[in-house]
Amino acid sequence: MIVIVLKRKGILEKYNITTYGPVLMIRTTKGLKLLDKLARPGKAWKVYANIGIVLMFIGMVAMFLIVILSDIALLSSIGDNTLPEPGRFNEARNIFLIPGVNEFIPLTWGVIALIVTLVVHEFSHAILCRVEDIRVKSMGILLALVPIGGFAEPDEEELFGKKEEDEEDKPDPYGDRRLGIVIEEEEEEEEEEEKQETQEPKTEEVPEKKATRNQRARILAAGVMANFVVTLIAFSLLFGPVLGAMAPLGNTMVVDVGEDSPAYAAGIREDMVITQLDDTSIANVQEMLDYLDSVEMGSTVQVHAATDRVVSVYDVEVTEENPEITGIMIQDTVEGSPADEAGFEQGTYILSIDGQTIRTVSDFTDFMGTTSPGQEVSVEVAGSDDVSSEYTIELAQHPDEDKGYLGVYTQGNGFVETSLGFSVGEFPAREYLQLLQQLPSMLTGAAGWIIILGLPIIGFAGEGFPGFSGTLAQFYEPVGWAEPLGVGLFWIANSLLWIGWLNFYVGLFNCLPAVPLDGGHVFRDYLYSAIYRLTNNELKAERLSATVSGTFALLILMSFLLMIFGPYFVHGF
Incomplete structure (x- = not known):
C-alpha cells in the first residue's frame, strides 16, 4: 500500500525508482565515473572474463546434470513409493536464498553475504561493459523490505541489439482528448518532411552499435567469475x-541440571563445557565417567567448566553412585549384516561387548576400532523391559576400514546422568x-x-x-x-x-542454461553461432537457438516446481 501511494504521488519517479508490485528497482548514476577508471586495465579484465566463460560452461554442465539427476531420483522414488514426506528441504521459501525467508540462512550473516554477493556480481558486469565500450545507464538494487537482487543496467541496444521503444510509439496517456491535436501535428510534420526531401539529399543513418557474441559472453560471465573468485x-x-x-575446549557439555541440586547451587548451568575434574583433563563423557567411578560418595570435586570460553572452577559434592547406564540405542541394522542375522531389533540397547560396558557412542566406536574381521564377540542387548540377552557374533569386514563390522546404526540417549547431580552430553x-x-x-x-x-x-x-x-x-x-x-x-x-x-x-x-539467467543468454548466443555455421541460415539459427534455449528454461523451471510440489502431490497438501 505504501509503494502504491508513493508511486501515485510521483515520489518514486522523482527519485528514479521503478516498481514491480511491491518490489522497488532503485537506480543511481553515482559511481559510473569510477567504472571507467576501474576498466582501464582492459586486457587483464578480458583475460579474467574469458576464464569466467570457461568456468560458466563447466558450471552449466554440472548444474544441468544435477537438475536432471534430481528429477530421475525423484521420479524413481515416486515409482517405488519411497518418496519422503514434505519437509523443510522442499519448502518454497527455502528455495530462495533470502535471509529471513529461508530458514537455513541466519538473518545477520545472510544479509552481509547477500550484499557482498550482489555488489561483486553486478559491479563486475558493469566494469566489463565499460571494458567492451558498452554504455552503463545506471546501477542499483532490487528491494522488497530486504535486498533481493542487484543490477547494472547496460544499454540494451548496444549489448543485445534490441531497440528501445521510442516515445512516439508509446500509447498516448491522454487518449482521445488530444487525438485531434496529434493528427494536426503529424500532418504538419509530414508536409515539412516532404519539403526537406525535395531540397536536401537523403543521408544514411549510422547503425547503432551492437556487442559481438564474445563481448556479450565476457560481460555476462564476469558476474559469475566474480562470485567464484570471492568464494575462493x-x-x-x-x-x-x-x-x-x-x-x-572439550567434547562434554552440561545438558540438564536441577535447580534444587547441589551442582546448581555451586554455579553449574546448562551449556557449560566440562574441561577438567580436579587435576584430570576431560576430553569426552567416557573420561568423565571413568574419573567419577574412582571418587567416593560425599567427596568434593573441582569441576572446571567454560561459559563463553571463560573457564571457571566450581566445587561440587558427589551425592550418589554413578547411575545405571542404559547403553546406546540401536536405531536400525544393515540388511545382511551380523547384527541383522542375529536378530537385533530397533529400539533395543547395547549394554556391553565382551564384558566392557558401553555407556556412550564413543565407547562403542572405540571398542569396534580394536576389532578385526572374523573375530567373535559377546554382545549384551536389552529391550525396553530391561530384560537382557547375550549373543555371540562373528564380526564381518567393515566396508570402509580394516576392522570388524557389526552392522548397526547407533544413537546415545542424548545425555548421561552423573554422580555430580547433573547430566552431560557429548559433541565430537x-x-x-x-x-x-x-x-x-x-x-x-x-x-x-x-x-x-x-x-x-x-x-x-x-x-x-x-x-x-x-x-x-x-x-x-x-x-x-x-x-x-x-x-x-x-x-x-x-x-x-x-x-x-x-x-x-x-x-x-547463474550458470544454468535458462534465460534470463546469465548462463541462459551465453548458451543461446553460442548455440546460435554453432547452428549458423552448420546451416548458414540466419533465420533458422535464430529460431532453433530460441526454441532449444526456451525448452531448457522450461525444463529447469518444471524441475524446480517438481522438487517443491512433488512430495505434496504424493502425500497430500
Missing part, C-alpha cells in the same frame, strides 16, 4: 588461517573441526563439492552447519594469532562461511 578468497581464509586458529568437537579443515582436500572428488554445496543445510550427516554460533561456538576457543580477537574470530568465521557459500551458490545458479 572467503573459503581459503575460512578453511585456512581462521579454522586453524580454533581449538576445541575435535573430530568435527578436523572434518571442516579437511574439506579443501576433498575437492579432488565429487563428494567434496557436494558437501560444500549443501554444507549449511545438510552438513556432514544431515544436521546442517549454520556456523560457529550459539551452542556450537561454546565448544571452541580462539588460539594463536586470533586469541586477542576473542568472540570476534567466530564473527569472522561466520561471515566468511556465508559469503563464500552464497557466492558459490549464486554463481552456479
Whole structure:
C-alpha cells in the first residue's frame, strides 16, 4: 500500500525508482565515473572474463546434470513409493536464498553475504561493459523490505541489439482528448518532411552499435567469475588461517541440571563445557565417567567448566553412585549384516561387548576400532523391559576400514546422568573441526563439492552447519594469532562461511542454461553461432537457438516446481 501511494504521488519517479508490485528497482548514476577508471586495465579484465566463460560452461554442465539427476531420483522414488514426506528441504521459501525467508540462512550473516554477493556480481558486469565500450545507464538494487537482487543496467541496444521503444510509439496517456491535436501535428510534420526531401539529399543513418557474441559472453560471465573468485578468497581464509586458529575446549557439555541440586547451587548451568575434574583433563563423557567411578560418595570435586570460553572452577559434592547406564540405542541394522542375522531389533540397547560396558557412542566406536574381521564377540542387548540377552557374533569386514563390522546404526540417549547431580552430553568437537579443515582436500572428488554445496543445510550427516554460533561456538576457543580477537574470530568465521557459500551458490545458479539467467543468454548466443555455421541460415539459427534455449528454461523451471510440489502431490497438501 505504501509503494502504491508513493508511486501515485510521483515520489518514486522523482527519485528514479521503478516498481514491480511491491518490489522497488532503485537506480543511481553515482559511481559510473569510477567504472571507467576501474576498466582501464582492459586486457587483464578480458583475460579474467574469458576464464569466467570457461568456468560458466563447466558450471552449466554440472548444474544441468544435477537438475536432471534430481528429477530421475525423484521420479524413481515416486515409482517405488519411497518418496519422503514434505519437509523443510522442499519448502518454497527455502528455495530462495533470502535471509529471513529461508530458514537455513541466519538473518545477520545472510544479509552481509547477500550484499557482498550482489555488489561483486553486478559491479563486475558493469566494469566489463565499460571494458567492451558498452554504455552503463545506471546501477542499483532490487528491494522488497530486504535486498533481493542487484543490477547494472547496460544499454540494451548496444549489448543485445534490441531497440528501445521510442516515445512516439508509446500509447498516448491522454487518449482521445488530444487525438485531434496529434493528427494536426503529424500532418504538419509530414508536409515539412516532404519539403526537406525535395531540397536536401537523403543521408544514411549510422547503425547503432551492437556487442559481438564474445563481448556479450565476457560481460555476462564476469558476474559469475566474480562470485567464484570471492568464494575462493572467503573459503581459503575460512578453511585456512581462521579454522586453524580454533581449538576445541572439550567434547562434554552440561545438558540438564536441577535447580534444587547441589551442582546448581555451586554455579553449574546448562551449556557449560566440562574441561577438567580436579587435576584430570576431560576430553569426552567416557573420561568423565571413568574419573567419577574412582571418587567416593560425599567427596568434593573441582569441576572446571567454560561459559563463553571463560573457564571457571566450581566445587561440587558427589551425592550418589554413578547411575545405571542404559547403553546406546540401536536405531536400525544393515540388511545382511551380523547384527541383522542375529536378530537385533530397533529400539533395543547395547549394554556391553565382551564384558566392557558401553555407556556412550564413543565407547562403542572405540571398542569396534580394536576389532578385526572374523573375530567373535559377546554382545549384551536389552529391550525396553530391561530384560537382557547375550549373543555371540562373528564380526564381518567393515566396508570402509580394516576392522570388524557389526552392522548397526547407533544413537546415545542424548545425555548421561552423573554422580555430580547433573547430566552431560557429548559433541565430537575435535573430530568435527578436523572434518571442516579437511574439506579443501576433498575437492579432488565429487563428494567434496557436494558437501560444500549443501554444507549449511545438510552438513556432514544431515544436521546442517549454520556456523560457529550459539551452542556450537561454546565448544571452541580462539588460539594463536586470533586469541586477542576473542568472540570476534567466530564473527569472522561466520561471515566468511556465508559469503563464500552464497557466492558459490549464486554463481552456479547463474550458470544454468535458462534465460534470463546469465548462463541462459551465453548458451543461446553460442548455440546460435554453432547452428549458423552448420546451416548458414540466419533465420533458422535464430529460431532453433530460441526454441532449444526456451525448452531448457522450461525444463529447469518444471524441475524446480517438481522438487517443491512433488512430495505434496504424493502425500497430500
